[in-house]
Amino acid sequence: MENNIFTKKILYRYIILLFLILLFSEKLFAGNSFVKSRIRQGELRLYFSSKIERVTYFSIPLKDGTTKYVYDIHGATLPKGKGISHHTFRTVESFRIAQNSPTKVRVVIKSKEKALDKHEFKGKMLIIPLIAGRYVVGFSDSLSSSAKESKKDSSSKKYHYRIVIDAGHGGKDTGAICCGNKIEKFIVFSIASKLKKKLEAKGFKVYMTRDDDSFVKLPKRTEFANSKKADIFISIHANAAPSKKTRDIFKGIEVYYLSPAKTQRAKDAAEKENAVMFEGKDFYTKNEYLSLLNREKIVESHKLGLDVSNEMLKNVRSHFGSVLNGGVKPANFWVLVGAQMPAILIETGYITHPKEGENLMNNYYKELLAKGIADGIELYLSRVYK
Numbered sequence: 001m002e003n004n005i006f007t008k009k010i011l012y013r014y015i016i017l018l019f020l021i022l023l024f025s026e027k028l029f030a031g032n033s034f035v036k037s038r039i040r041q042g043e044l045r046l047y048f049s050s051k052i053e054r055v056t057y058f059s060i061p062l063k064d065g066t067t068k069y070v071y072d073i074h075g076a077t078l079p080k081g082k083g084i085s086h087h088t089f090r091t092v093e094s095f096r097i098a099q100n101s102p103t104k105v106r107v108v109i110k111s112k113e114k115a116l117d118k119h120e121f122k123g124k125m126l127i128i129p130l131i132a133g134r135y136v137v138g139f140s141d142s143l144s145s146s147a148k149e150s151k152k153d154s155s156s157k158k159y160h161y162r163i164v165i166d167a168g169h170g171g172k173d174t175g176a177i178c179c180g181n182k183i184e185k186f187i188v189f190s191i192a193s194k195l196k197k198k199l200e201a202k203g204f205k206v207y208m209t210r211d212d213d214s215f216v217k218l219p220k221r222t223e224f225a226n227s228k229k230a231d232i233f234i235s236i237h238a239n240a241a242p243s244k245k246t247r248d249i250f251k252g253i254e255v256y257y258l259s260p261a262k263t264q265r266a267k268d269a270a271e272k273e274n275a276v277m278f279e280g281k282d283f284y285t286k287n288e289y290l291s292l293l294n295r296e297k298i299v300e301s302h303k304l305g306l307d308v309s310n311e312m313l314k315n316v317r318s319h320f321g322s323v324l325n326g327g328v329k330p331a332n333f334w335v336l337v338g339a340q341m342p343a344i345l346i347e348t349g350y351i352t353h354p355k356e357g358e359n360l361m362n363n364y365y366k367e368l369l370a371k372g373i374a375d376g377i378e379l380y381l382s383r384v385y386k
């Protein structure tokens with residue numbers, strides 16, 4: 001009899017314990033359930049049963065050139081049998097979703113594309129862009145009317161591109177000087193300002209690394225572009241002949257993209273533009289510099305350079321006759337180091353050349369240069385992100 005009571009007591013305790021465990025786990029797991037996934041307008045959209053509170057993110061570059069993008073949705077659960085739909089998308093190698101911990105759902109996407117860090121979440125939805133050069137459009141319109149949404153998107157696609165214009169030098173750093181009146185920092189600022197207006201007129205979002213005559217350290221310039229999640233970085237400069245004797249010889253519009261310099265002209269130009277770098281303490285080591293070089297970015301920057309170069313020459317030649325094509329060349333400019341987007345540096349001409357120097361002081365010439373750069377950017381983007 002006593003024995004029976006004892007067993008009953010244990011049984012009751014066991015039941016209470018079980019009840020507590022259930023209650024506790026109920027609390028633990030009664031999170032935000034994953035509902036479904038959809039791909040719309042180049043974005044992966046993940047829907048949850050209630051409001052997303054927090055998403056943390058990190059990425060791991062892999063040896064094969066792709067990147068693993070990892071998103072943790074906190075307070076979320078993955079119901080049994082649910083997963084990311086069997087999506088295939090041209091820029092994505094794999095999608096994965098799993099319950100990473102009792103209170104965290106982890107999404108892992110393997111892709112070469114550089115846009116996936118521009119994810120956003122709002123309400124019950126997490127949106128991950130799968131195509132570079134765009135950023136989340138899913139919130140721009142009512143989600144229930146997706147037809148309306150896609151219509152709006154196609155007509156205003158360009159609004160999603162961000163461009164950072166870097167007017168070279170500034171403040172105590174004058175850049176090249178010639179003939180008393182030709183000062184690089186002022187010439188390039190004038191071109192940059194015109195370019196800003198032209199790009200904005202085309203519908204792009206534009207940022208300037210400096211919007212007055214102030215000194216900005218070189219690493220800050222690409223840091224700025226990265227922080228703005230820019231799609232394109234354009235640094236504008238003007239060149240100078242190495243000596244008075246060679247003033248008549250050196251001329252032409254040159255475009256550079258970041259890559260180990262090959263030609264002597266490229267090395268000289270880089271040395272000149274890099275000079276200010278050695279004044280400050282912030283100095284990239286060779287290793288850091290090399291680790292930031294990325295094959296795909298080099299190729300894209302080269303393509304961008306070709307489009308911009310062609311359009312610039314087309315525009316200035318239409319009114320100013322022959323202007324030498326100095327080519328599109330690799331060089332190691334510090335100002336391009338660390339840019340996480342296609343980046344080019346334009347030497348808009350030689351201020352030391354008698355004719356070109358005068359052209360660069362001419363307002364209309366600078367207008368045409370700016371128009372050419374803007375046209376080139378537009379052309380490049382229309383080809384890459386169709």
Ligand SMILES: [Zn+2]
Nearest residue numbers: 168175237238
């Ligand atoms: Zn310069």
